[in-house]
Amino acid sequence: MIFGAHESVAGGLHRAIALAGEDRCEAMQIFTKVSGQWREPALGAEQIAAFRAARAGWAGAGRTLSHASYLINLCADDAAILERSREALFQELARCDALGIDFVVFHPGAHVGLGEEAGLDRIGESLAIVLSRGKGLRAQLCIENMAGQGSTLGDRLDQIAAMIDRAGPEGARLGVCIDTQHAFAAGHDLRSEAGYERFWGDFGRLLGMDRLRCMHVNDSKAALGQRLDRHARIGDGEMGLAPFWRLVNDARLARVPAVIELPPLSKERRGYAEELARLRGLSGAAEPPAPPPQPAPEAPRAPRRRSRA
Template structure:
């Protein structure tokens, strides 16, 4: 089995620097921030930054790139000003991805802040429709990430993700990312092979595996159903190697890029250890 594997990669010297790091580490898939993830906005990308990124990517062994949006963005914020700001920031994130030729913008759906799940879901879809209207013809797809359901965060059930997609006027612009730590914390048990098959069948029945374009490979520091989002190194959390053995040997998920978001230092050596472990789980 040939897997596209990599990790969230730092962009300290601009977007193109992530390609250099990923190449050095032997990644075939990466996730990046196209700007500071703790700010809503950033100065526009220069033509040089765009060209450097594109040319380096083209000359590399990297086959898949996804960008993660700012953690500040909340597409169903209870505060009208914050909602407006989030929509504007998401639009900018989508524009940056399109400029860099990044095919997916991954994002957490949002936290309803006490408004209720139904209204929250409607606001997320409305936000996406507004942004999509302003970005007609864009190739970059909006990628919903399954969440742990911490606080009032939405997207912790497959049904919620489906509802958002159904309310989006251009559903073909939508894709989905499964985060293993998130779905485990949300109550989906992927450790036992029987339970794992049930979870994947449920995802396929509700959303469709054709929408699954990325998997965040993270162990969980918290127990099954805890609804707490805490990432751990592969095999060192409550999912354990059993859950990742199921994923790494699932033919249906073989072509889905798998990206680590586990704790790491600047040299990202921990990512290499985690990748090595994931590859060792593949049955010959």
């Protein structure tokens, strides 16, 4: 895997690239706007030039990702929110294309009362609209797998396959981003060899490995199958190091950009560099000891909360 982190854009989008360089990232994710607001910033030519120049000067430069707004719900029942969501995803795609960002990662949506099938239909329809508007743009849309909190869709790989299928011919351009925390919380046990191989076997069968454009590497505060979107720092959560050891040593994923999303603890900003060194150190290392067995997860009856990443 090619490792990096979600970097802050405080002080300008181009600042994130300087931070990525300091943290020894070889991939990077940013927000191109305030992620919890609908307002769409118009990028000026100067901002675009500054970002592209910084990227050209980034030692070890690799793939760049943006994470779309958390407000987007491509299967919203409310017509106004649905329209805003489609517009916001298109605007994100257009901004990223202007900046030269490779991948736009987004959460597909929550069907609320609509039901799974109708929700998947609507997500497919939304994606077809955004993709046909974005014809010719090089930035690629990537559906992120979800933890399955509330009525969120995309915790199962077959649901992601259905979204792509229902986007019609334009769906060929869609990619997928796998978040390890979301996968674990959704019940995919990446700790054991059997669980890990089952997950990627299903991925290959349902989606095809070439759909995997990027990953989010996060540990989990939530237990296996608890369906909660709660990230932890690598090695500090319920997943232990085994899943990350498997990922780092998986030849199928050697070229996949993978970013840590949780900001580092230390204010001196050495946190990411340390976490990345820890991940890279798993390459070729002996298998880490398995974590103690967990009690069976409780039924997923957590309070509804907007998914954060």
